[in-house]
Amino acid sequence: xxxxxxxxxxxxxxxxxxxxxxxxxxxxxxxxxxxxxxxxxxxxxxxxxxxxxxxxxxxxxxxxxxxxxxxxxxxxxxxxxxxxxxxxxxxxxxxxxxxxxxxxxxxxxxxxxxxxxxxxxxxxxxxxxxxxxxxxxxxxxxxxxxxxxxxxxxxxxxxxxxxxxxxxxxxxxxxxxxxxxxxxxxxxxxxxxxxxxxxxxxxxxxxxxxxxxxxxxxxxxxxxxxxxxxxxxxxxxxxxxxxxxxxxxxxxxxxxxxxxxxxxxxxxxxxxxxxxxxxxxxxxxxxxxxxxxxxxxxxxxxxxxxxxxxxxxxxxxxxxxxxxxxxxxxxxxxxxxxxxxxxxxxxxxxxxxxxxxxxxxxxxxxxxxxxxxxxxxxxxxxxxxxxxxxxxxxxxxxxxxxxxxxxxxxxxxxxxxx
Amino acid sequence: xxxxxxxxxxxxxxxxxxxxxxxxxxxxxxxxxxxxxxxxxxxxxxxxxxxxxxxxxxxxxxxxxxxxxxxxxxxxxxxxxxxxxxxxxxxxxxxxxxxxxxxxxxxxxxxxxxxxxxxxxxxxxxxxxxxxxxxxxxxxxxxxxxxxxxxxxxxxxxxxxxxxxxxxxxxxxxxxxxxxxxxxxxxxxxxxxxxxxxxxxxxxxxxxxxxxxxxxxxxxxxxxxxxxxxxxxxxxxxxxxxxxxxxxxxxxxxxxxxxxxxxxxxxxxxxxxxxxxxxxxxxxxxxxxxxxxxxxxxxxxxxxxxxxxxxxxxxxxxxxxxxxxxxxxxxxxxxxxxxxxxxxxxxxxxxxxxxxxxxxxxxxxxxxxxxxxxxxxxxxxxxxxxxxxxxxxxxxxxxxxxxxxxxxxxxxxxxxxxxxxxxxxxxxxxxxxxxxxxxxxxxxxxxxxxxxxxxxxxxxxxxxxxxxxxxxxxxxxxxxxxxxxxxxxxxxxxxxxxxxxxxxx
Numbered sequence: 001x002x003x004x005x006x007x008x009x010x011x012x013x014x015x016x017x018x019x020x021x022x023x024x025x026x027x028x029x030x031x032x033x034x035x036x037x038x039x040x041x042x043x044x045x046x047x048x049x050x051x052x053x054x055x056x057x058x059x060x061x062x063x064x065x066x067x068x069x070x071x072x073x074x075x076x077x078x079x080x081x082x083x084x085x086x087x088x089x090x091x092x093x094x095x096x097x098x099x100x101x102x103x104x105x106x107x108x109x110x111x112x113x114x115x116x117x118x119x120x121x122x123x124x125x126x127x128x129x130x131x132x133x134x135x136x137x138x139x140x141x142x143x144x145x146x147x148x149x150x151x152x153x154x155x156x157x158x159x160x161x162x163x164x165x166x167x168x169x170x171x172x173x174x175x176x177x178x179x180x181x182x183x184x185x186x187x188x189x190x191x192x193x194x195x196x197x198x199x200x201x202x203x204x205x206x207x208x209x210x211x212x213x214x215x216x217x218x219x220x221x222x223x224x225x226x227x228x229x230x231x232x233x234x235x236x237x238x239x240x241x242x243x244x245x246x247x248x249x250x251x252x253x254x255x256x257x258x259x260x261x262x263x264x265x266x267x268x269x270x271x272x273x274x275x276x277x278x279x280x281x282x283x284x285x286x287x288x289x290x291x292x293x294x295x296x297x298x299x300x301x302x303x304x305x306x307x308x309x310x311x312x313x314x315x316x317x318x319x320x321x322x323x324x325x326x327x328x329x330x331x332x333x334x335x336x337x338x339x340x341x342x343x344x345x346x347x348x349x350x351x352x353x354x355x356x357x358x359x360x361x362x363x364x365x366x367x368x369x370x371x372x373x374x375x376x377x378x379x380x381x382x383x384x385x386x387x388x389x390x391x392x393x394x395x396x397x398x399x400x401x402x403x404x405x406x407x408x409x410x411x412x413x414x415x416x417x418x
Numbered sequence: 419x420x421x422x423x424x425x426x427x428x429x430x431x432x433x434x435x436x437x438x439x440x441x442x443x444x445x446x447x448x449x450x451x452x453x454x455x456x457x458x459x460x461x462x463x464x465x466x467x468x469x470x471x472x473x474x475x476x477x478x479x480x481x482x483x484x485x486x487x488x489x490x491x492x493x494x495x496x497x498x499x500x501x502x503x504x505x506x507x508x509x510x511x512x513x514x515x516x517x518x519x520x521x522x523x524x525x526x527x528x529x530x531x532x533x534x535x536x537x538x539x540x541x542x543x544x545x546x547x548x549x550x551x552x553x554x555x556x557x558x559x560x561x562x563x564x565x566x567x568x569x570x571x572x573x574x575x576x577x578x579x580x581x582x583x584x585x586x587x588x589x590x591x592x593x594x595x596x597x598x599x600x601x602x603x604x605x606x607x608x609x610x611x612x613x614x615x616x617x618x619x620x621x622x623x624x625x626x627x628x629x630x631x632x633x634x635x636x637x638x639x640x641x642x643x644x645x646x647x648x649x650x651x652x653x654x655x656x657x658x659x660x661x662x663x664x665x666x667x668x669x670x671x672x673x674x675x676x677x678x679x680x681x682x683x684x685x686x687x688x689x690x691x692x693x694x695x696x697x698x699x700x701x702x703x704x705x706x707x708x709x710x711x712x713x714x715x716x717x718x719x720x721x722x723x724x725x726x727x728x729x730x731x732x733x734x735x736x737x738x739x740x741x742x743x744x745x746x747x748x749x750x751x752x753x754x755x756x757x758x759x760x761x762x763x764x765x766x767x768x769x770x771x772x773x774x775x776x777x778x779x780x781x782x783x784x785x786x787x788x789x790x791x792x793x794x795x796x797x798x799x800x801x802x803x804x805x806x807x808x809x810x811x812x813x814x815x816x817x818x819x820x821x822x823x824x825x826x827x828x829x830x831x832x833x834x835x836x837x838x839x840x841x842x843x844x845x846x847x848x849x850x851x852x853x854x855x856x857x858x859x860x861x862x863x864x865x866x867x868x869x870x871x872x873x874x875x876x877x878x879x880x881x882x883x884x885x886x887x888x889x890x891x892x893x894x895x896x897x898x899x900x901x902x903x904x905x906x907x908x909x910x911x912x913x914x915x916x917x918x919x920x921x922x923x
Contacts, residue, residue, distance in 0.1 A: 042490070315840070330855030333822065343846040345865050348837035352865040354846070360855035 004050060006192075007035055009058040010163070016061075016135065019115060027120055027131035034125045046306040046338045047277040049125075052246045053220060057192045060162040061135040062091040066187045071155045072096065074214055075183040076403040081151035088155045090135040090164040104144035104176070110137040116169060119198060119226070126222050126250060130196040134167040142176040142205075149179040149397065154195055156219060157187035165194045172205035172233070179208040179397060184223070185243065186216040196224035201233035203257060209237045210400050212407075215244030217272075224250045225264075229289070231257025238395050239266035239278070240404055242411070247276040255289040255317075265294040265394040267404075269384075269411045270303035270335075277306035284313040284320040287347075293324040296391040298384055298411075299335035309354070310342040317347050324354035329361065329387050381412040452501040455479060458628055461505065465597050468604060474612070478627035481618040488621055491784040492813045492845055495726060495753045498691055505629045505662075582646065589645050591675075592637040596664055599635035606637055610668055614697035614734040614761070622693040622755075623730040630664035630695070638673035638704075647903055649678040663694040669704035671737065676707040678903060692751075693728045702737030702764065709903055710758075711910065713750035713917075716781050724752025724781070731758035735767035735793075743770040744787065745901045747910050749917040752781060757815065759788035762796035762824075769798040772898040774910070776891075776917045777810035777842070786816030786847075791827035791857065800831040803895040807838035807918055817849040820857035827857040835865040836894050838887065838918065888915030 003011065011032065016024070036053055037044040068088060083100040085107065086093045092109040099107060110116055116139055121127040140150065156164040172178060184193060193215065201207060215221045221244045227235055241247050253262045268276045282291040297305040311322040328337035341354035361383055369379035385408040392401045392408075450457060458479050462472040487497070586593055592603060599607050617627045638644055669675055679696075692714070698706050708731075717724025727750075733742040744758040760769025771787035783806075789798035798818065806812035812835065820827040835844035846863045868890050876886035892899065892911050899910055 318840070328852065330852060333854060335855065337852045339850040341848065341861070341863070343863060343865055345835070345837065345845060346843040348840045348842070348867040350865060354863050356850050356859070356861040358850065358852035358857060358859040
């Protein structure tokens, strides 16, 4: 296949920071041979990135543009987290960051530690693209129970269309606990933000991670989660997608120890021409683990929501328990929802199930509220917010839940500039 | 080891042709091996088809040459060498097969007996005679067990067919082989053939369009309720429709027909590759109920040599208020690749899909349905029960989609999988595409195994292990079994039990 303009600019880019050259080369070669996935690739059936990434996005590193502080203020977690790591256009910004003061937290940035031990997911084109061009990121190592949430903010604010790439590793030692809050946002120009996080949980570790993806109106967010769950560990991951032109939110979770649990949930609130896709693969490679996925998707105007989740239960992974749920609320005649909740099961003593629904607002509910004197527009807003916010129950931090409820409640009035 | 036992029972069907001296006289009516335009001309000429039909076949063939075999299904089998197949042979002479039931493997007969199949039918199934030939039972004085006699006495296929034809003609129903329809009703065939499954729909359907051997043609005139259930099994020469069967059923305005395909007994068959196409056309207010029981040879204990069943089945609800229902019981074949679909084009039309897929041994099943909602207020319902045992793979793959204009579309899908043993696998791959907010789609799926409590409960009441499994599985699949026509219902329950023999213990 011909190289697209976007692929060409990536091919030509060679001014990356030093470090992990071997894995970078492998990843770049893999990406060169696969290229951007088209809808002919089953996993990208509903999100044709070759078509969606339709112009050159040359990688940039650093280069401030626009009102960065205003963009940082988008983060709803300001009052909740006492510390903050800020990445601007793929480079760690020391001045705008505040490092946590906790002996159980060790943070190194990629620019400060070029020998980071990344593991490449070689069959995923987006992960290849990420490693090949990652310019910065954080290695966060948690060695005990950390109470204060740690905030990460990613800003993509460029003058010309550009690609911004970051990659993190979050490692929790045995019995460690932490909460990570992330915000991805960006300016008004077109950009590709490719943001990957590897999570490694040792025995009995517990990580809560909550993200708000609120990219700029022309922003393309490619987000990847690669999680490795040790014995008795627990990961609760929540993603609230509200901004961006195109969002591809991928998650790969593999159980490597028994009795571990993962919960990957989220909500979409889309309008205009937004397109959001969550694609998850949960690999029950060992027995007695539990996985949960719950997504609530609201689509208005001509937006399109996609949810694909695959639960794999390996041959000997008895006593696996996997449940997936995706519910969609379509608010306009031109909105679309596509779902593929997939089960691939090779063991017999398992409890796996999935449910998916799609529909519009219930007129009876609307009538109930309106008959109590609530104007129609307000009643609709309430019902929509209630639908989306039912997923927020999965978030354990109450303050975060409260913030998300406010965002959901004000969503109907929110203007999309596309 | 009882696993092997079940397989042994059906093994003979495929293998016995060698055992009983397969030294056929060289048949004159054999097309050369492989596929070329000449072979297609040969087939068309042999069947005395009109010129347009030949062109249609050739067009399909040319398109097929440019296509490649699909690989997306979760099945794994040695590639078929399409140039190493015979695409036409005159009806096989039955000299090659067993000469009487005495020559047939007793194990196979025991299976038939369990299914409650009459002796005369057994002859046909085991390949002793063709359905239109007189039975050999009277002449060889075979001891007919008591109890089977009453059934036998009334069950003579030839006479059934005769009375049957008379009654259908009275109602104006056309039911004949498609080759005959091409001769007698060319306008109807020309109008509808390929209108539901287009010539180049998919690799196997295109191949079928080029080389289809024969199949059923049914036309139900407006307002007619077909007086009886139609069955391929009764149609003369059904036995020799070959591997590329083509079925076309047209239900005109306000008509109704129930069609049964296949039978519960293991079928003797020489062809490894089966690529059938079934097209159903429904005009306003028409209703078709299509039931299939498929129990072809699943292969030996290592899964070798079974039938590849690559079928394209589709119903087009063209008229408003039409409704179609697919019910399938899939227990046979080594590899099954089958997605009976409904195009819900007419307003208020409805589609249903009820399926039981049982896989054991090394069988691989990739089956499901497509519900394409195009008209307003269309509704569909999918109930799929997959049961996998032994080393088998059982996949449900389906799509439910609503077009922008399909306001008020409604779907309910339930896919349940039951796993028996820890060497088998069950997969669910549902696609849901909603393009209108007024479409209400619900999908749920579960995977489970037979619980120890259920087994204990049954066994504590003196039911042995295998019977208990059969009982529980039949309960699991009850929603679908109840949708089967009366004739199939009892047989299917027994068939499920037999298919799963040896899956526990």
